[in-house]
Amino acid sequence: MATAPDPEDLTARARIRDAAMRHFADHGFAKATIRGIAETAGVSSGLVRHHFGSKQALRDACDEWLVRAVRRLNDQATADMRAGQISNYVAAARASMLPHSRYLTRSLAEGGAGALFDEMVGMTTEWLADYVRANPEASEVDPRHWAAVITAMALGVPILFPHLSRVLDVDLTTSEGDLLLSRTLLHVYSNPLLTRQEAARLRAGLEEQERGEPR
Amino acid sequence: MATAPDPEDLTARARIRDAAMRHFADHGFAKATIRGIAETAGVSSGLVRHHFGSKQALRDACDEWLVRAVRRLNDQATADMRAGQISNYVAAARASMLPHSRYLTRSLAEGGAGALFDEMVGMTTEWLADYVRANPEASEVDPRHWAAVITAMALGVPILFPHLSRVLDVDLTTSEGDLLLSRTLLHVYSNPLLTRQEAARLRAGLEEQERGEPR
DNA sequence: CAGCGGACTACACAACCGTGTAGCGTCCTG
DNA sequence: CAGGACGCTACACGGTTGTGTAGTCCGCTG
Numbered sequence: 001m002a003t004a005p006d007p008e009d010l011t012a013r014a015r016i017r018d019a020a021m022r023h024f025a026d027h028g029f030a031k032a033t034i035r036g037i038a039e040t041a042g043v044s045s046g047l048v049r050h051h052f053g054s055k056q057a058l059r060d061a062c063d064e065w066l067v068r069a070v071r072r073l074n075d076q077a078t079a080d081m082r083a084g085q086i087s088n089y090v091a092a093a094r095a096s097m098l099p100h101s102r103y104l105t106r107s108l109a110e111g112g113a114g115a116l117f118d119e120m121v122g123m124t125t126e127w128l129a130d131y132v133r134a135n136p137e138a139s140e141v142d143p144r145h146w147a148a149v150i151t152a153m154a155l156g157v158p159i160l161f162p163h164l165s166r167v168l169d170v171d172l173t174t175s176e177g178d179l180l181l182s183r184t185l186l187h188v189y190s191n192p193l194l195t196r197q198e199a200a201r202l203r204a205g206l207e208e209q210e211r212g213e214p215r
Numbered sequence: 216m217a218t219a220p221d222p223e224d225l226t227a228r229a230r231i232r233d234a235a236m237r238h239f240a241d242h243g244f245a246k247a248t249i250r251g252i253a254e255t256a257g258v259s260s261g262l263v264r265h266h267f268g269s270k271q272a273l274r275d276a277c278d279e280w281l282v283r284a285v286r287r288l289n290d291q292a293t294a295d296m297r298a299g300q301i302s303n304y305v306a307a308a309r310a311s312m313l314p315h316s317r318y319l320t321r322s323l324a325e326g327g328a329g330a331l332f333d334e335m336v337g338m339t340t341e342w343l344a345d346y347v348r349a350n351p352e353a354s355e356v357d358p359r360h361w362a363a364v365i366t367a368m369a370l371g372v373p374i375l376f377p378h379l380s381r382v383l384d385v386d387l388t389t390s391e392g393d394l395l396l397s398r399t400l401l402h403v404y405s406n407p408l409l410t411r412q413e414a415a416r417l418r419a420g421l422e423e424q425e426r427g428e429p430r
Numbered sequence: 431c432a433g434c435g436g437a438c439t440a441c442a443c444a445a446c447c448g449t450g451t452a453g454c455g456t457c458c459t460g
Numbered sequence: 461c462a463g464g465a466c467g468c469t470a471c472a473c474g475g476t477t478g479t480g481t482a483g484t485c486c487g488c489t490g
Contacts, residue, residue, distance in 0.1 A: 028325070030245035032475065036401050044439050045478090049435090055478065072437080109324035109374055110243070117378045131408065138406045148382040149372065157364065159324055163332045164322075167363040182421055184356050184364045190414035191353045192407045193365075194347065198232020199405035206397055213290045248447065259469045260448090270448065329466090381478075 013051045015041040020048075021062050025103040029059055029110055063113050066104060070096050070116060074123070093123070105159045121148045144157075157181070228266045230256040235263075236277050240318040244274055244325055279326050281319060285311050285331060289338070308338070320374045335370075336363045372396070 023032040038045040046106035052058040077092035097104060103186055107113040124147035132139050157164065161172050169176040194202070234255035238247040249270055252261040267273040290350035300344040312319060339362035347354050374378065376387050385392040409417070 010312055028243070028245060030354050034479090035477080037462070046440075046480095047438055085309070093263060106359060107379065111377050114378060114381065117375070119384060122372055132370050135406075137404075141402045145395065145399050148379055149396070149403055152375040152379050153329065153368040153371045153403070155375060156368045160271050160332070160367040160370060163323065163329060164367050165364055166329065167336050168360055169335060180360065181364070183418060184360050186363060186409065186414045186418050186421075187353075187356045188364055190407050190409040190411050191350075192405050192449095194401065194405040196405050199401045203398060206394065206401075249449090250447075258467095259451095261470075262468055265469095266450070 012041065012043050015064060016043060016048055017065060018049060020058050021066070021100065021103045024059065024062065025106050026105060031110075034045075034058075059112065061106075062103070063107060064097065066100055067116050067119065069100065070104075071119070073099070101158050105141075105155065105161075108155060109159050117151070121151050124148075124151050127132060159184075161178070227256065229264060231258060231263055231266060231273075231278060232277060235273050236281075236318045237279065239274065239393065244327075249273075251312050256420055274322075274327065277318070278331070281322075282331050282334065284315065285319075286334070286343060287305050292338070304357065304405050320376075324369060324374050332366070335395060336366050338421065339363075339366050372400075 016037065019037045020032070023037050023040065023206065026032075034048050035045045037058075038048050041048075048058065052061055066102055070170045073096040074093070081092045104113060105117065108117060121144065125144050128143045128147050128150075134142060164181075165172045168180060169179070170180055172178065231252065239254065240251050241247075249263050250260045252273075253263050267276055286313040289308070290355045292310045319328060319331065323332060332423045336359065340359050343358045343362050343365075347358060361419070379389045379390065379396075383392070383395060385395055387393065387396055410422065427430075
């Protein structure tokens, strides 16, 4: 049940990467320092440069490693789901992201981890394809556009965890907060804010405005 | 139709604030420099300190000013809406945020602008109160929790603008991108991903899991 | 065993940043 | 008109940061 082994994970290089991911997640890329990362990893600052070349290259390496880790976890979670050990797709996706969600959200908000965002959109697109097969009436937009917007909205929650925790008055990283959040998300995902009629009316308004004000 | 005047806005202090908001939005708080801000504002770096005391205080002043600006724009947009000049609540809210959305999203993603997030949640809570009056069946969660999650999700879109623009292959800051995004958002808001039955089943699973694994 | 490459460290450097201080001009006021 | 408050600048300081360089230790190989 533990994270996959990866024999490399005991090397200094791996310890530096892990420390870097924690520092980037905690302080952001700009405020994190190579010396602080080296200290956490228990090595000299020169070794960081020796292994990764530069701070930016270290960041790239973290992103790249994250892509591989998430892909691996996702494959495993998908297999578990097919074997009936995980009840649904959302739980599988969350299980994939959770261990590194803090780094992931930081990096995404700072404009990085583009490959991972694309991958998440791809996964959501596939999921939506199944959804549209079951609900053919909901196919008025490009599934990939739809998936991209859904992905961005879903990521807004973990990105704004501190704000949400404050407003909800619960630490969302605890199991209590997770339960409250899950319940609320189920409510959000099952209660449309607009009826199809309202949406059609607003869409008509959009297109009228487009024709009226082409400039 | 132009932004409200504010006689102060011609002073060097105001120019510094405007420059700071642009720099913070463009480079993030940590990477933005007082010297760069001063240069953009056309003043010496010492004057920045003279007016605001410290970099953090300058940031606080930007957040505070933004709260007032958004509040003012929102009041005006609400009045316009009541006068029938703006067709809906979402358009009014967007009109309030748009001029400063880049700074706002940066600050939010970095954990700042808490007062503004709370205010947005409050506005959404009020809006949801009207919604629940019309749809009484959707009142199984605390409206404030619901509003907070919706707000966070809605903010995920502008926070991840760069990623979304890349995936959708359109610059979302242009009117063309805005139209595509608006259409997609209408689709998202009017198409629930879960039926009430599915949500109830998943919710039952959650609570069973809670009882089964209290630790 | 010689030697060679890679992991690793210690140290130095140049740049930059936030902050502090001293001082100049100007406008307002009593 | 004296004088002080205020807007504003110039300059210096200490600290930190990313990066560069030289050198040590160690294990492997021929």
